[in-house]
Amino acid sequence: MDNDYNIRYTKSALVEELALLERHYRDGSWRDCTCIPEKHLPTIAGLSSEMIMFVKPDKEKQFYEELADWARAKRLAIEDGAIFEESHEDHISHALAKCLKSNSPDKCKALINEEKESV
Numbered sequence: 001m002d003n004d005y006n007i008r009y010t011k012s013a014l015v016e017e018l019a020l021l022e023r024h025y026r027d028g029s030w031r032d033c034t035c036i037p038e039k040h041l042p043t044i045a046g047l048s049s050e051m052i053m054f055v056k057p058d059k060e061k062q063f064y065e066e067l068a069d070w071a072r073a074k075r076l077a078i079e080d081g082a083i084f085e086e087s088h089e090d091h092i093s094h095a096l097a098k099c100l101k102s103n104s105p106d107k108c109k110a111l112i113n114e115e116k117e118s119v
Helices: 003-027 035-054 058-079 086-102 105-118
Strands: none
Touching (some): 003 035
């Protein structure tokens, strides 16, 4: 497989996971399911870590490192019993998915940093 395919596939999978995360926050199902810390956040972290190997500009590598760190920190916070406001979580995951679709990682950096500070 070529690198362009890997980037498209992995980015698409990231957008799907972020969309699922957003849906759970939007419909309130995050309160009753364990799939966010057990499935979605580890998948986001793993896919982001893979993207680091595929992208060339350091700026993009840094973005995916930060996205992986955000997902790991969010998972640990949830496992430690933190409860988050759905509207804020919905906004963050939606904005991250939108940034990934636009292929503009610079726009997402502030969102991730903002979220890290709130965890």
